[in-house]
Amino acid sequence: MLINEDSFMRNVDFTPLYRSAIGFDRLFDMMESNNAKNAKSTSNGYPPYNIEQKDENNYRITMAVAGFSDDQIDIIQKENLLIITAESKNNEDADKNYIYQGIAERDFERKFQLADYIKVLNATMKNGLLHIDLERETPDVMQPRTIAISHK
Numbered sequence: 001m002l003i004n005e006d007s008f009m010r011n012v013d014f015t016p017l018y019r020s021a022i023g024f025d026r027l028f029d030m031m032e033s034n035n036a037k038n039a040k041s042t043s044n045g046y047p048p049y050n051i052e053q054k055d056e057n058n059y060r061i062t063m064a065v066a067g068f069s070d071d072q073i074d075i076i077q078k079e080n081l082l083i084i085t086a087e088s089k090n091n092e093d094a095d096k097n098y099i100y101q102g103i104a105e106r107d108f109e110r111k112f113q114l115a116d117y118i119k120v121l122n123a124t125m126k127n128g129l130l131h132i133d134l135e136r137e138t139p140d141v142m143q144p145r146t147i148a149i150s151h152k
Contacts, residue, residue, distance in 0.1 A: 065125070082111065082114055
C-alpha cells in the first residue's frame with residue numbers, strides 16, 4: 001500500500017517531539033508549515049512540566065516538583081541532553097496508612113533533547129515549581145557578518 005506523502009505529513013502529530021526537544025522550534029515550524037496546529041496532549045507523565053519560549057533565543061522549563069527539596073533534585077547537561085532526576089528521601093510514609101494518596105512523591109528522571117548551542121543559564125525553585133532557564137548561544141563564526149567591498 002502506498003502512502004501519499006502529503007497526506008502522511010498532514011496526519012503526523014509532532015506534539016511528543018515538542019515536549020522533549022528544546023530549540024528545534026524552527027525545524028518543527030518547517031515540518032508543520034502546511035498543517036493545522038494539533039491539540040496538545042494532556043497525558044504529560046510525571047512530573048508535569050511546561051516548556052516556554054520567552055523569545056527567539058531563551059526558553060524556560062517549569063516542572064511541578066512539590067514535595068521535593070532542591071537537594072533532592074539533580075540537573076545535569078551532557079552535550080545536547082538535559083537530565084533532571086529526583087530521589088525521594090522521605091521514609092516517613094512507609095508506616096502511614098493512607099485512605100487516599102493523591103500526592104505523588106516518587107522518584108523520577110526526565111530527559112530533554114536540546115538543540116545545538118543551547119545551554120542552561122540557571123535553575124530556581126519556588127513554591128514547588130522548578131524553573132530551568134535555557135539560552136541559545138550561536139557561535140560568532142555562525143553569526144551573519146557584513147563584508148565590506150574594497151576599491152582597488
